[in-house]
Amino acid sequence: MNRIYFSSLIFLLIGSALFAPIGNQLWAASNAPVAVMPLESADKELGEEIAARLLTDLQRTRQFTLIERNQLQRVLEEIAHSQSGLVSDETVIEVGQQLGAEYMVVGEARREGNDVLASVRIIKTATGVVIGAEQSRGSFYAMLNRLSTRTTELLRIYLLMNNPDSPYTILLELNKGENPRYRMGERLSLQFKVLKHQDTAPDTVYIQLFSINAVGAMTLIYPNKYSPRMEIQVGQEYSLPGPGDDFEWQLVPPDGVESIQAIVTTRPVDFFDLQQSYKQEAFPTVRSRDNYATYEGIQVIISEEKLEDWSADRVTYFLDKE
Structure with a gap:
């Protein structure tokens, strides 16, 4: 059985731009309401301190409306949850809806000797989908700096790639459902569909x-050598791998947080000059990394091409060593 390696994904064969920053984006929904939950932890003060730092760093961007902690606490007290103190994703969504928060930041933290291990997830309240996540381990302040910096960047990226005027919605569903965790070597599959809410x-x-691995490497996974057509029909469900594709999607190192980014346009646009690459190489690697500057570059192309009805979304999952 032949193998095609790239980044943290391995596809098992069954058969044989230079971007310029563009400053503040008109596309980004400014002042998006965000609530940060205290991280679940046996050390209550640890979870609260991490959440407070996340709130501070988000506030500095001036792109978000942060839900006040006393408001959050009041709603939490009104919603009954188990004596263990653990809060389910369903409860998180309910809290977010009551607070009017578009995004909820939740997570867990624990001490490991002199180090701290913390992970956070960003949940889109309207759908319950995890659209971003990060985990960090190290001395408290080193861990906190990495965790806060990346969480803030992920929210900024998502807002940058949000087009509220788009007539399209992208649905992305992994084979393990919402908030999935995979183990190394497991198979992953993706269902995707585009819906429209304007008849015209x-x-x-x-x-x-695009598949994005734990170190930010981006790979074009659709279209690809086996499914080279970029166009799809609205309302029709597609899968990756597809029913006729001669490969399976197996997860390999590095472990960590991974995402799948989708971008939809009403005419073909090659954001990374990969149109010829995927016809020769099964799944070509993008030269850019998953960072804010890369998506600023995409916005430059969207502006230059005068695209209006574009849409974007992403889904995120954890990949564990074992």
Whole structure:
């Protein structure tokens, strides 16, 4: 059985731009309401201190409306949860809806000797989908700096790639459902569909899917050598791997947090000059990394191409060593 390696994914064969920063984006929904829950921890003060730092760093961007801690606490007290103190994702969504928060930041933290291990997830309240996550281990302040910096960047990226005027919605579903955790070597599959909520919007759209591994490496996974057509039909469900594809999707190192980024346009746009690459190389690697500057570059192209009805979304999962 032949193997094609890239980043943290391995596809098992069954058969044989230079970007310029563009400053503040008109696309970004400013002052998006965000609530940060105290991280679940046996050390209550540890979880609260990490949450407080996340709130401070988000506030500095001036792109978010932060839900006050006393408001959050009041709603939490009104919603009954188990004596263990653990809060389910369903409860998190309920809290977010009551507070009017579009995004909820939740997580866990624990001490490991002199180090602290913490992880956070960003949940989109409207859908319950995890659209970003990060985990960090190390001395308290080193861990906290990494965790806070990346969490803030992930929220800024998501807002940058949010087009509230788009007539399209992208649905992404992993085979393990919402808030999934995978183990090394497991198979992953993705179902995706585009819906429209304006009758005049075209029924044919063009989609690109990028896999993003734990170190930020980006790989174009759709279209690809086996499914080279970028255009898809609105309302039709697609899968990766598809029913006729001669490969399986197996997860390999590095472990950590991974995402799949989807971008939909109403005409074909090659954001990373990969149009010829995926016809020769099964799943070509993007030269850029998953960071804010990369998505600023995408916005430059969107502006230059005068694209209006574009849409984007992402889904995130954890990949554990064992």
